[in-house]
Amino acid sequence: MSGPGVLGLLSPKVRSKVNRARAERGGFGKWLLLGFIGLVFWAFIFGVIFRMLLYFRGTQGIGDLLASKLLGLALLTFLMILLLSNVITALSTFFLSKDLELLMAAPIDPVELYGARLTETIVDSSWMVALMAVPLLAAYGVVYGAGMSFYALAVAALIPYLVLPAVLGTAVTLILVNIFPARRTRDLLALMGLLAAAAVVTLFRFLKPERLMRPEEFRDLVDFMAVLRTPTSPWLPNEWVAQALMSHLNGFFDPFPVFLLWSTAAAFFVGGAWLHHRFFNNGFTRAQEGAQRKEGRTRSRLVDRLLSRASPPVRALVAKEIRVFFRDTTQWSQLLLLGVLVVVYVYNIKVLPLYTGEELSFSLIILVSFVNLGLAGFVVAAIAARFVFPAMSLEGRMMWLLRSSPLDIKTLFWAKYWVGTIPLLLVSLPLIVLTNIILDAVPLILGITTVAMIAITFAITALALGFGALYPNFETENTAEIPTSFGGLLFMMAAVTYLVGVVGMLAWPVYLLLAAGLQDGGPTSAGIVPLILGGAGAATLTAVALVVPLRAGVRKVRLQE
Numbered sequence: 001m002s003g004p005g006v007l008g009l010l011s012p013k014v015r016s017k018v019n020r021a022r023a024e025r026g027g028f029g030k031w032l033l034l035g036f037i038g039l040v041f042w043a044f045i046f047g048v049i050f051r052m053l054l055y056f057r058g059t060q061g062i063g064d065l066l067a068s069k070l071l072g073l074a075l076l077t078f079l080m081i082l083l084l085s086n087v088i089t090a091l092s093t094f095f096l097s098k099d100l101e102l103l104m105a106a107p108i109d110p111v112e113l114y115g116a117r118l119t120e121t122i123v124d125s126s127w128m129v130a131l132m133a134v135p136l137l138a139a140y141g142v143v144y145g146a147g148m149s150f151y152a153l154a155v156a157a158l159i160p161y162l163v164l165p166a167v168l169g170t171a172v173t174l175i176l177v178n179i180f181p182a183r184r185t186r187d188l189l190a191l192m193g194l195l196a197a198a199a200v201v202t203l204f205r206f207l208k209p210e211r212l213m214r215p216e217e218f219r220d221l222v223d224f225m226a227v228l229r230t231p232t233s234p235w236l237p238n239e240w241v242a243q244a245l246m247s248h249l250n251g252f253f254d255p256f257p258v259f260l261l262w263s264t265a266a267a268f269f270v271g272g273a274w275l276h277h278r279f280f281n282n283g284f285t286r287a288q289e290g291a292q293r294k295e296g297r298t299r300s301r302l303v304d305r306l307l308s309r310a311s312p313p314v315r316a317l318v319a320k321e322i323r324v325f326f327r328d329t330t331q332w333s334q335l336l337l338l339g340v341l342v343v344v345y346v347y348n349i350k351v352l353p354l355y356t357g358e359e360l361s362f363s364l365i366i367l368v369s370f371v372n373l374g375l376a377g378f379v380v381a382a383i384a385a386r387f388v389f390p391a392m393s394l395e396g397r398m399m400w401l402l403r404s405s406p407l408d409i410k411t412l413f414w415a416k417y418w419v420g421t422i423p424l425l426l427v428s429l430p431l432i433v434l435t436n437i438i439l440d441a442v443p444l445i446l447g448i449t450t451v452a453m454i455a456i457t458f459a460i461t462a463l464a465l466g467f468g469a470l471y472p473n474f475e476t477e478n479t480a481e482i483p484t485s486f487g488g489l490l491f492m493m494a495a496v497t498y499l500v501g502v503v504g505m506l507a508w509p510v511y512l513l514l515a516a517g518l519q520d521g522g523p524t525s526a527g528i529v530p531l532i533l534g535g536a537g538a539a540t541l542t543a544v545a546l547v548v549p550l551r552a553g554v555r556k557v558r559l560q561e
Contacts, residue, residue, distance in 0.1 A: 004108065009116035012099075037489065042135045049139035057143065067140070068246045074136055075238035078129045079165060085125035086169025093121045094170065094280070095177055095287040104284060114276040118269075122166045133158065137245070144249040153248055157241045157258055160265035164237050167265075167272040174275055177283040237261060313407055317415035321391070346434060366514065369441045370507035373432065373449045374499050377456045380428045381464075381495035388420035388464035389491055390482040392557070393472045409557050413465065413550060421461045428457045445510060452506060452538065459545040460495055466549020467491035470556050498545050502538045509534035 049070075056066040094100075094117050103113060137154045140146070240257035247254040432453040436446045471487020482488065509530035 004112075006112055006115040006119065009103070009108070009112065010119060013120065034486070034489070037493075038131070042131075045132065046135035046139050049136055050143060053139060053143040064246070064250060068242055071136075071140065071246065072239055072242040075161075075241055076236065078133065079161075079236070079238045082126055082129055082162065082165040083169055086121055086166045087172050089125040090117075090121050090166075090170040090173040091177070093117050093124065094173065095284060100284065110277045110280065111273050114273050114280075118166060118170060118272070121170060122162055125166065125169075126162045130158070130162070140245065140249065146249055150245070150248055153253075153258070154245060157244050157261055160261040161237050161241050163265040164261075164268055167268040171272055171275050174279055174283055177287060178279050237264070313411055314415055317412060318419055321416060321419040346431070346438070366445065366507070366511050369436060369439055369445045369449060370503050370510070372435050372439065373452060373456075373506075374503045376428060376432050376435065376453060377460065377499045377502075378496065379431065380424055380453075380457055381460050381492060381499070383424060383427065384420065384460050384464035384495075385483040385488055385492060388416075388424075388461055389468040389488055390473075391416045391420065391465060392469045392553070393474060393482050395474075409554050412557075413469075413554055417461060417465055417550070420465065421458060424457045424461060425454065428453050442514070444514070448506060448510060448535075452502060455539070455542045456499065456502060459498060459542045462546045463494055463498065463549050464491055466551075466553040467494065469553030470549075494545075498541065501541050505534040505537040505541070 052070065053067055056070070057063045133154075137151070141150050144150075237260075240260050243254065244257040244261075247257075429450070432449055433446070436449060441449070467487050467490055468482075471485065471490065473482050473485055473487075513528065513531050
C-alpha cells in the first residue's frame with residue numbers, strides 16, 4: 001500500500017488555510033488593504049533600484065559591474081536571511097507541529113514526509129524574500145530591456161536558490177535536536193539566529209556600501225575594484241544566480257551557473273533526505289521531552305520594592321508580565337538584535353555628510369533633526385510591535401480566567417501599559433538625546449524633540465496595546481507571528497500616520513521661529529505663535545492616540561465571549 005505522497009501530505013494544510021481565510025470576517029477588505037500596501041512597497045523598492053541602476057549604467061566602463069555587485073549583495077543578504085529563517089522554522093515544522101504524532105503513527109514513507117515538511121518550511125520561511133525579489137528583478141528587467149525569457153530564467157534560478165538554504169537549515173536543526181531537547185533547542189536557535197543576524201547587520205553596515213555610489217572617494221582603481229570583490233565567493237549560490245541573470249541581460253547567456261544551482265540543490269536534497277531517514281526518529285523522540293522546572297523565588301525582590309505601594313493585583317500582574325517575558329527566550333533575546341539596530345542607526349546619523357556649508361548646514365540640521373525624531377519614533381513603534389502588541393494575545397486561552405476573576409480589565413490594561421512604556425522610555429530618550437548631540441542641534445530643537453519623544457513613546461505604547469486587544473491572536477504557537485498579523489499591520493500604519501502628523505506639526509513652526517531669529521536677532525511673536533499652535537496640535541493628536549486605543553481595547557476585551 002503506497003503512502004499519500006508529498007501532495008497528499010500538504011493538501012490538509014492548504015485546505016485549512018483556505019477555509020480559514022474564507023470563514024474570516026472582513027476577509028475581502030483585509031486582503032484588499034494588504035494588496036494595496038504590498039503594491040506601494042513594491043513600487044518603492046522598484047523605484048529605488050531603478051534609479052540606482054540608471055545611475056550605474058551611466059557610469060562608463062564599470063556600470064554593469066556595479067549592477068552585478070548590487071544584485072550579488074542583495075542575493076547574499078537574502079541568502080543569510082533564508083538560512084536563519086529556515087533553521088528556526090524547521091524546528092516547528094519538523095518537530096513541534098501538533099499533527100506529527102498522527103503522521104509518525106501512519107504508514108508514511110520517510111522521504112515523502114521529508115519532502116512535504118521541507119516544502120512547508122520553504123514556503124513559511126521564504127515567502128517574504130520571494131516577494132522582495134519581485135521588484136528587484138523587475139527593475140533589472142526594465143532597465144536592461146529584458147524580455148519574458150529573463151523572468152522565466154529568474155524563476156528557474158530562484159527555485160534551487162530557495163531550496164539550498166532550506167535543506168541546510170533543516171539539517172542543522174536536525175543535528176541540534178539530536179543533541180538537545182527540542183524546546184531547549186528552540187531557545188538556542190533563537191539566540192543563535194539573533195546573534196548571527198546582529199553580526200550580519202553590523203558587518204553589512206560597516207562595509208559602507210554607499211561608497212559604491214561615490215567612486216571618487218577611493219585612492220585609485222585598485223582600491224575600488226577590491227571593494228567590488230568583497231564579500232563575494234564563487235562557491236556561494238547568490239553568485240551563481242547573479243552570474244546567470246547578468247549574463248542573460250548582457251547578451252551572452254551562460255547556462256553553467258543554472259546547472260550548478262540545480263545539481264547542487266538536488267545533491268543537497270538527497271543528503272538531507274538521508275539525514276532525515278537516519279536521525280529523524282531519534283530527534284522526534286527527544287522532542288517529546290518536557291522542560292525542567294527550576295525551583296526558586298517566584299517574584300523579584302526588586303519588583304516588590306518598586307511596587308510596594310501598589311495593590312496586590314497590580315504587583316501580581318506586573319511580576320507575571322516580567323516573568324513571562326524572561327521565560328521566553330525568543331522574546332528577551334531579540335533585545336540583542338534591537339540593540340545592534342540602535343547602534344547602527346546612531347552610526348548612520350554620525351556619518352551623515354551635513355557640514356557642506358554654514359547656510360546649508362542650518363537648514364539641513366533642522367530638517368534632519370525632525371526626520372530623526374520621526375525615525376526614532378519608528379524604531380520605538382517597531383519595538384512596541386514586537387513586545388507590546390502581542391501582550392493581550394499572549395494571555396491565550398487563560399483570558400477566560402482573567403475575565404471570570406474580580407480583576408478590573410482596566411487594571412490589567414494599565415499594568416501591561418506601564419510594563420511596556422517604561423522600557424521603551426529607557427530606549428527612546430537616550431536615542432533622541434544622543435542623536436541630537438551628534439547632529440549638534442540647538443538647545444531649542446533638543447528640548448522640543450526630547451519632550452516630543454516622551455509623548456510619542458506614551459502614545460505608541462497605547463496604540464500597540466489597544467490594537468493588540470482589538471486584533472488578538474490566541475491560537476498561534478509562535479509569538480513572532482503575532483506582530484506580522486493584520487492587526488500588527490494596522491498598528492504600524494496608525495503609528496506611522498501619527499508620527500508624520502506630530503513631526504509635521506512641530507518641524508515647520510520651529511523652522512519659522514529659528515529663521516526669524518536669525519533675521520531679526522531674536523525670537524518674535526510671529527515665530528512663537530505658530531510654534532504654540534503646532535505644539536497644541538501635536539499634544540491634541542497625542543492625547544487622541546493615547547486615550548482612544550486604550551478605551552477601544554478595554555471595551556473589546558469586556559465584550560469578548
